[in-house]
Amino acid sequence: HEFFSSTDQTAQLVEKKKDLLMSFSQYIDAEEKNVETMKSALRNLLLSYSDPVDPEEIMRDPVTAYKLLRQLRDELINIVKHIQPSFYQCNEYQYELDFLEIPQMEDLNGAALGLIRLQEIYKLYPEDIMKEMSLSADEACHVGLVAFNEDKFQHAFFWFQYSLNTLTEYSATNKKDLLHYLSFSAYRFGSQPVAIYFGQQLLNLDPTNDEVKVQLSLYRRHHLLRTSNPDIFILNTESSNYETLCRGEIDERTSKRQRALSCRYSTGGGNPRLMYAPVKEEVEWDEPRIIRYHDIISDREIEILKNISRPLLSRSETKRGVSKIRTSQSVFLKEDYPVVARVNQRIANITGLSMKSAEDLQVQNYGIGGRYEPHYDSGDDENERIATFLIYVSVALVISPNGIINIIGLHFGVALKPKKGSAVLWYNLLKNGNVDLYTEHAGCPVLKGNKWVANKWIREFGQEFRRPCSLSYWE
Numbered sequence: 001h002e003f004f005s006s007t008d009q010t011a012q013l014v015e016k017k018k019d020l021l022m023s024f025s026q027y028i029d030a031e032e033k034n035v036e037t038m039k040s041a042l043r044n045l046l047l048s049y050s051d052p053v054d055p056e057e058i059m060r061d062p063v064t065a066y067k068l069l070r071q072l073r074d075e076l077i078n079i080v081k082h083i084q085p086s087f088y089q090c091n092e093y094q095y096e097l098d099f100l101e102i103p104q105m106e107d108l109n110g111a112a113l114g115l116i117r118l119q120e121i122y123k124l125y126p127e128d129i130m131k132e133m134s135l136s137a138d139e140a141c142h143v144g145l146v147a148f149n150e151d152k153f154q155h156a157f158f159w160f161q162y163s164l165n166t167l168t169e170y171s172a173t174n175k176k177d178l179l180h181y182l183s184f185s186a187y188r189f190g191s192q193p194v195a196i197y198f199g200q201q202l203l204n205l206d207p208t209n210d211e212v213k214v215q216l217s218l219y220r221r222h223h224l225l226r227t228s229n230p231d232i233f234i235l236n237t238e239s240s241n242y243e244t245l246c247r248g249e250i251d252e253r254t255s256k257r258q259r260a261l262s263c264r265y266s267t268g269g270g271n272p273r274l275m276y277a278p279v280k281e282e283v284e285w286d287e288p289r290i291i292r293y294h295d296i297i298s299d300r301e302i303e304i305l306k307n308i309s310r311p312l313l314s315r316s317e318t319k320r321g322v323s324k325i326r327t328s329q330s331v332f333l334k335e336d337y338p339v340v341a342r343v344n345q346r347i348a349n350i351t352g353l354s355m356k357s358a359e360d361l362q363v364q365n366y367g368i369g370g371r372y373e374p375h376y377d378s379g380d381d382e383n384e385r386i387a388t389f390l391i392y393v394s395v396a397l398v399i400s401p402n403g404i405i406n407i408i409g410l411h412f413g414v415a416l417k418p419k420k421g422s423a424v425l426w427y428n429l430l431k432n433g434n435v436d437l438y439t440e441h442a443g444c445p446v447l448k449g450n451k452w453v454a455n456k457w458i459r460e461f462g463q464e465f466r467r468p469c470s471l472s473y474w475e
C-alpha cells in the first residue's frame with residue numbers, strides 16, 4: 001500500500017486502527033488468561049515434584065523406570081504446550097527449551113517392550129514385575145497395546161486384564177476398548193472360550209454393536225473347528241537355552257569339570273608391568289576357555305569412564321545396524337582420555353596380545369530390560385575379532401543372576417555372574433583362524449539395576465607371534 005498518493009487509503013487506516021485497538025485489548029485478555037492457566041499448570045507440576053532422589057536409583061526398577069519416562073513425557077509436553085510467543089523474550093527459558101528433548105512415543109513403546117521381554121524371559125506375570133511399583137490402568141493398557149502390536153497376545157491379555165481390574169473413574173482408558181482387546185487377544189492366542197466370554201461382556205455393555213455380534217459368531221465357529229484351546233491364564237514354561245541360562249536354571253559346571261578349573265596370580269607370562277602387581281586370574285570355563293580377571297579396574301576409574309561416556313552414548317548397533325536384539329547405548333572411546341589409555345595398556349599386559357589392530361574401548365549401558373541376544377563377536381572377515389575382553393563396569397543390584405552367558409552346543413551352557421570391576425576374556429577364533437562355534441554368547445536382560453560394561457575387541461592382525469596359528473582342523 002501507498003498512503004501518500006490516495007487520501008482514501010489513509011481514511012481507511014483510521015477504521016483499521018479502531019479494529020486493531022479492539023483486538024489488542026482482546027489479545028491482552030487472552031494473554032492474561034493464559035498466564036493464569038500457566039500459573040495453575042506450574043502449581044500442579046510443583047505439587048508432583050519431589051526432591052530428586054538419585055535418578056540412577058530410580059532407574060533400577062524397570063516398572064518405575066517406565067512410569068518415570070511416561071510422567072516426564074507428559075509433564076514436559078504440558079510445559080511446552082503453554083508457551084506463547086511472548087515467552088521468547090525470556091532468553092533463559094528459551095535456552096532451556098531449545099535444548100530440551102522430550103521422550104517420544106517410541107521411547108515409551110521401547111520401555112514397554114523392555115518390560116514385556118523381561119516377562120517373557122524370566123516368566124513373569126504382571127504382578128511379579130510390579131512388586132515395587134504398580135502401573136495405573138492407563139499405563140497397563142499402553143503396555144498391553146505394545147504387546148498386542150508385537151503379536152505377544154498372552155502378555156497383552158494379562159496387561160489388559162490388569163488394566164480392567166484397576167480401572168477407575170479417572171482413567172482415560174475406556175472399558176469397552178479393554179473388553180474388545182481382551183476378547184481379541186484371547187482369540188489370537190487361541191483361547192476361543194475366553195474370547196467368547198469377553199466378547200459377550202462387551203455385547204452386554206453395548207447390545208446394539210453389530211460388529212461385536214459378527215465377531216462373536218466368528219469366535220464360536222472357530223471354537224467348534226479347533227481342537228486345542230491353549231490356556232491363556234497359564235504362562236508357558238517352555239524356553240530356549242538362552243532363557244533358561246538367564247534364569248540360572250542350567251549351568252553345566254559339573255563338579256568334575258569344576259575341579260579341573262583353577263585360579264592363580266598371573267604376571268601375564270612374566271610381563272615386567274605385572275611383576276609387582278600380579279593380576280588375579282580364574283579359569284571360569286574350560287571349553288572354550290573363559291578366564292576371569294578380578295579387580296582390574298578401580299571404582300574411581302569406573303566413575304571416570306561412566307562420566308566420560310554419559311554425554312556421548314548413542315544407540316548400539318549390530319552388524320546389521322540398529323536392531324531389537326541389542327538394546328543398549330554405547331560409545332567407542334579414544335586413548336586421548338588417560339583412563340582409557342591406562343585400561344588398554346592393562347589389557348595388553350594381561351592378555352599378552354597386541355593392541356595395534358584392536359578396536360577402541362567400547363563403553364556400553366543397557367536400557368529397560370536391555371539385553372544382547374545370542375550372537376558371535378566375530379565373523380569371517382580378513383581381520384576378525386580374535387578375542388573379547390569384557391569388563392563389568394557396574395552391575396549394581398542386577399538381580400538377573402547372569403550378565404553374559406556362553407552357550408555351548410544346544411543344551412549346554414555356562415552363566416557368568418557379572419562382578420563389578422572384573423573382566424572376562426575368551427578367544428572367538430580357534431588357532432586355525434576359524435570361528436569357535438562354542439563362543440556364541442549373550443547378555444541377559446537387565447531385570448534390575450543399571451548395567452554398564454566395557455568391551456575391548458582384539459583383532460587378528462599383529463598376533464602372529466603372540467598366538468601362533470595352527471594347521472589343525474580342531475584347534
Ligand SMILES: O=C(O)CCC(=O)C(=O)O
Binds near residue numbers: 372455
Ligand atoms: O553385556 C554383555 O553381557 C555382553 C555384551 C556382548 O556380548 C557384546 O557387546 O558383544
Ligand SMILES: [Fe+2]
Binds near residue numbers: 375376377441
Ligand atoms: Fe558379544
